[in-house]
Amino acid sequence: xxxxxxxxxxxxxLLAGLGAMLILAPPLGCGDxxxxxxxxxxxxxxxxxxxxxxxxxxxxxxxxxxxxxxDDSREPETEDAQAPxxxxxxEPTAEEPLAVMATWxxxxxxxxxxxxxxxxxxxxxxxxxxxxxxxxGWQHSAQAxxxxxxxxxxxxxxxxxxxxxxxxEYRFRMxxxxxxxxxxxxPGDIDDEPLVFAAGGDTMHWAVFLETMNKAVMEYNPxxxxxxxxxxMDDGExxxxxxxxxxxxxxxxxxxNEDGRVVPILVAIGNHEVLDGYYANHDDxxxxxxxxxxxxPYFYALFAxxxxxxxxxxxxxxxxTLIALDTEHTNPVEGAQTEWxxxxxxxxxxxxxxxxxxxxxVPAYPSYRNxxxxxxxxxRENWAPLFEEHGVKYAFEGHDHTYKRTHPILAGEVHPExxxxxxxxxxxxxxxxxxxxxxxxxxxxxxxHGVIVSLHGSERHFRVVSNLGEVLDEW
Ligand SMILES: [Fe+2]
Numbered sequence: 001x002x003x004x005x006x007x008x009x010x011x012x013x014l015l016a017g018l019g020a021m022l023i024l025a026p027p028l029g030c031g032d033x034x035x036x037x038x039x040x041x042x043x044x045x046x047x048x049x050x051x052x053x054x055x056x057x058x059x060x061x062x063x064x065x066x067x068x069x070x071d072d073s074r075e076p077e078t079e080d081a082q083a084p085x086x087x088x089x090x091e092p093t094a095e096e097p098l099a100v101m102a103t104w105x106x107x108x109x110x111x112x113x114x115x116x117x118x119x120x121x122x123x124x125x126x127x128x129x130x131x132x133x134x135x136x137g138w139q140h141s142a143q144a145x146x147x148x149x150x151x152x153x154x155x156x157x158x159x160x161x162x163x164x165x166x167x168x169e170y171r172f173r174m175x176x177x178x179x180x181x182x183x184x185x186x187p188g189d190i191d192d193e194p195l196v197f198a199a200g201g202d203t204m205h206w207a208v209f210l211e212t213m214n215k216a217v218m219e220y221n222p223x224x225x226x227x228x229x230x231x232x233m234d235d236g237e238x239x240x241x242x243x244x245x246x247x248x249x250x251x252x253x254x255x256x257n258e259d260g261r262v263v264p265i266l267v268a269i270g271n272h273e274v275l276d277g278y279y280a281n282h283d284d285x286x287x288x289x290x291x292x293x294x295x296x297p298y299f300y301a302l303f304a305x306x307x308x309x310x311x312x313x314x315x316x317x318x319x320x321t322l323i324a325l326d327t328e329h330t331n332p333v334e335g336a337q338t339e340w341x342x343x344x345x346x347x348x349x350x351x352x353x354x355x356x357x358x359x360x361x362v363p364a365y366p367s368y369r370n371x372x373x374x375x376x377x378x379x380r381e382n383w384a385p386l387f388e389e390h391g392v393k394y395a396f397e398g399h400d401h402t403y404k405r406t407h408p409i410l411a412g413e414v415h416p417e418x419x420x421x422x423x424x425x426x427x428x429x430x431x432x433x434x435x436x437x438x439x440x441x442x443x444x445x446x447x448x449h450g451v452i453v454s455l456h457g458s459e460r461h462f463r464v465v466s467n468l469g470e471v472l473d474e475w
Contacts, residue, residue: 089129089138092178094122098154099248100174100181100256102264103305108186108224109166109317112264113158113304116144116174117248120153123176128159130172133182144174150297151241158304166317169261182261186223190319194456196220200449201228201270201361201398201425207246209448210428212467214254217450218263219469225255225263225450226322228398228425229270229329229361234298236275244298268324269310270361270398270425273299278328278375292330299330311337313344320455321348325360325383327399333378341383345390354458356392358383363397365421367404367434367444384409387419394460396451398425402434403445403464403472414440422451422462445472 099117118124126146131139144157157175164170166188173180187193198217204210217225232247234240255263271277275295279285282295289308293300296310306312306324310331314322323344331337341358348356364379365371387395388410402424410418424434426448434444448467453460464473 089127089141089173090125090176092173093176094178096177096179096252097122097157097174098245099252100262101248101251102183102224102262103266103303104264104314105160105305105307105312106162107315107317108264109188110164110185111160111162112164112170112183112185113160114172114174114183114262115156115158115302115304116177117149117154117156118175124155124157125175126157128157128172128174130161130170132165133169133171147301149241149244150301151238152244154245156301160304171260180260181256182259183264184223184261186316188317190455191457194454194461195316195320196222196452196454198222198225199228199357199359199396199422199451199453200225200427201268201359201396201423202230202401203227203428204232204243204247204250205429207250207428209467210247210250211254213427213448213450214251216465216467216469217452218254218257220452220463220465221257222263222452224266226266226268226357226359226396227427228268228359228396228423229327230272230398230425230429231267231270232298233272235272235277236295236297241298244302266305266314266322266324267299267303268306268360269296269299269326269329271329274329279330279332280328280374287331287336296330309336311340315348315353318351318353320355321353321357323356323358325358327360327362327379328375329361333375333382338382338386342386345386345392349390355455355460356390357394357396357453358387358392359396361398361425363399363404363421363423364395365397365404365406365409365438365440366400367402367424367438367441368400368432371438380412384419385411392419394420394422394462397421397423400424400434401426401429401432403443403447403449404434404441405443405464405473405475406440407442409440443473447472 097116098119101115103113104111105113126144128142128144129138142159142161144159147156147158149156164185166185169182169184171180171182187195232243234243273296276282292310310326312324326337327333362375362379364376364384366376400423403426404424406421407414408416408418408420427450431446433446436444449464449472452463452465462475463471466472
């Protein structure tokens, strides 16, 4: 890591008013600039940087930012008193759950999945009540499934809602908790209003990094966020369960907007979600649900998407498809996954879906590590030709802890009809120094960043913002 950059990072955080965090930050150790680890090295971050952030650095953001959100002006303050209550929408006895997350496994224009986490001191009621914003009283209710949270006393409550109206705001509350939230179904089309999402990866060496980056992208009011792996850095190890507590607490405090809308999260798997990082590091590796859960217990329990088998596709109406892939962590690239990907891409190309974005952890065209690394090579040999054949224009990557945008690449060369690879995963981690001299790199920066993607009809716009809100790249 570059000492020069670290000096700049210090300046960034001082500017951000986070001096207290820096005092507690690990020693900078500026001797590793020329380090070029191979793909398959487990890529552990330095031990000290993976440690949980010290107490004050993962403190909740200031009091008022997670206070119960008042109902918006379109609704009467006394709506609950006026309206009949469902018997299963009990009187609240607590303020808010330990975690709340929205995601999807089916079409986001008409469905949603809401998770909330409860601790051993909560009542753990499983009721969920919701309604369209503006309607009187709770219109609908559901009962959450309850799942164990790995290596934790928490449990996960999960409801899956179907048959919702596209482009509609819903208000909800859950269990015994008083705070009300919103979710918004995605629009049925994007011809009139743009859809905006934020993309990145490698989210948390320190909770305060995650927090500041979340706040920077929330300035763009994204409809959702996608993260291409290396999330809480649990490494599949039981003693790291608490990292997820910080991760969910930080996201609860920063990915809910001012009027209570929970910004959904979609994730792909990275090496730091997996014991020993990679499929090939296990003699007993097997393509079964049980084996994958045994090496990535948190990932499969905590996230409904992608779920088993670790890769999945999500169609937003007929205008966008997101594809989460597994770069050799709990599934090999070659074989079943690549065959599945070929079918998915062919179907979307035949259907004329205008926006198709794969996202995955290990980059095809890395900006820091060696391009000849085993997994990068597998991605270039197996997936890049499919992307090119089926008209994919952008792929989101992570893992190298830099910002990079490649030139469009076709058949291993720069070509205007090729695929642009955007990465390399520096949402909330110590960054590394990208190599801007590589033939495929169009733009590189050593900075925390999120990519704000705006889709309007068939048009795409990209803006890359730093944790301080600086625009690093735009096209
Ligand atoms: Fe990684």
